[in-house]
Amino acid sequence: MRTQVAIIGAGPAGLLLSHLLRLQGIDSMIVEARSRDYCENRIRAGVLEQGTVDTLNEAGLGARMQREGLVHHGIELLFGRELHRIDMTALTGGRSITVYSQHEVVRDLIAAALEHDQTLYFDAEDVSLHGLPSDAPHVTFKHRGVEMRIDCDYVAGCDGFHGISRASIPADVLRTYERVYPFAWLGILADAAPSKDELVYAHHERGFALFSMRSPSVTRLYLQCHPDEDLALWSDERIWAELRTRFENTSGWLPNEGHITQKSVTPMRSFVTEPMQYGRLFLAGDAAHIVPPTGAKGMNLAVADVRVLSQALAARYRDARTDLLDAYSRTCLERIWRSEHFSYFMTNMLHPSYDDTPFGNRMKLAELKYVTSSHAAAQSLAENYVGLPFAA
Template structure:
């Protein structure tokens, strides 16, 4: 087999890149180690920046998102027993966020790939990347027990933090920046209609908590916990009691209780590799960078990456230009580091830690009071939260 661009990974980054390349008249093939069912049902965060929503709509992928997505014009910060609203739309000139599950985005993209007969192979194994620093890279893999080879002109590594793409780059060709946080999130899905129209971020001496939602009938909630937390020690009753303790406030609002259908622990880390390209290999999404979930940037950064990469590849094939491909890493990293800083800022401000002295805890409370009382500070948080606009 042969194609122009070989894409590894059928998550949001890989699927969107394939779709954008098709619109630009560039051939691609997508390889995915997981099953189609796994990809379509893997629950991940679903807060979409305004730029991500615009990108999906412009690409013709937003019809179901427009019908079923929940548009939010603000968020709330809860501390000292009081709720404080940040008006995202007013502070950013009309921009907003949309709550729409990542697995729903993936389903929409796979359905589009089916409709347009885009080559998409699930359940591949033994993927190996070869001759990346030459004009003729190729990828080997096993599909249905048979060894296969695809020759290509470019490889896009969209296969996540543990994928083969970044591991195929020589160690001395990359610089790694990383921070591992001393806490994690215990997340649940609950069959309970969300009883607040916006996300609520709570800072409490017992630990951070987050109220979110996945649909009009399903609530998504998180509790700060230890990275090595034993889920067997967390009964449903204990989870709800802890959530209600951390969300306690002066107006009496608390999340509605419902049957918990999923529990999991999400570790928290920041990670960036530089550069995001090597020879004919280009990394996108979690393969190149990880952010803690507090800032809701993970999938949005992946979308931003493939916007840049798809335009660079289109310019290469349509106009014979190489400058945009050459600048890919530099262009993406400017947004990546802004998102890393914002995610670090939100995480540090909202999470108490055993390492915090009373002095540090007072600093965090001071910062929360400042961002909820100062127009300038509120605007900084709002414009970063809804996502900085694309300059193209």
């Protein structure tokens, strides 16, 4: 088989890239190691920046998101038992965020791919990339017992942190930057109507907590915990008791409680690899960078990457220009490092650290007080949270 761009991974980055390329008249094929059911039902983050929402709408992918997504104009920071609202829309000239789960975005993208007869191989085995430094790369894999080969002009590595794409680049080519945090999140989904219209980020001496939602009938909640936390020790009763403690406030608000349908522990990591390209291979999304979820940047950065990559490939095929492809890594990393810093800032400010000194934890409270009392500091947080505008 032959295509112009072989895409490894059917997550948000790979699926959106194929759609954006199709709008530019560029052919692609997608190879995914997981099943379609896994891709469509893996629960991940659900906060979409204004730019991500605009990108999906402009690409004709936003109809269901507009019907079912929950638009938020602010967030609340809870510390010292007091709630403090950050009015993002007022502070950013009208921008907002939308709560719409990543797996719902993936479902929309897969539906669009199938509608347009996009070549998409789920359950691919033994995926391998070849000839990346040459002008004739190719991808091999096994599908339903049959050996397959795709010859292509370029390869887009959109297969996540543990995928084959980044691992296909020689180790001496890459430089990686990483911070592993000494805590994790215990996350739950509960059949309970959200008791607030906006997210609540709580700083408590016992640990961070986050109130979020996935739909008008499902609440998403998180508790700071140890990375090696044993879920078997966390009964539903213990979880709700801890949430009530960490969300205690003078306003009397608390999350509605209901049947817990899912529990998981999410480790916290910051990770960036440079460069994001090697020969004819271009990395996008989690294959190139990871952010802690506190800043709500993971999927949004993936969308930003493929916007840049789709425009660069369009310039290559439309105008025979390669300068945008040559600058791909440098262009993306400007936004990535800004988002890494914001995610680090939010994570550090909101989480009492298990290995920090009392002085360090008091500094976090001082930061929270400043952010909620200074217009300039609140505006900076809001601008980064809703997402910086894309370059023209």
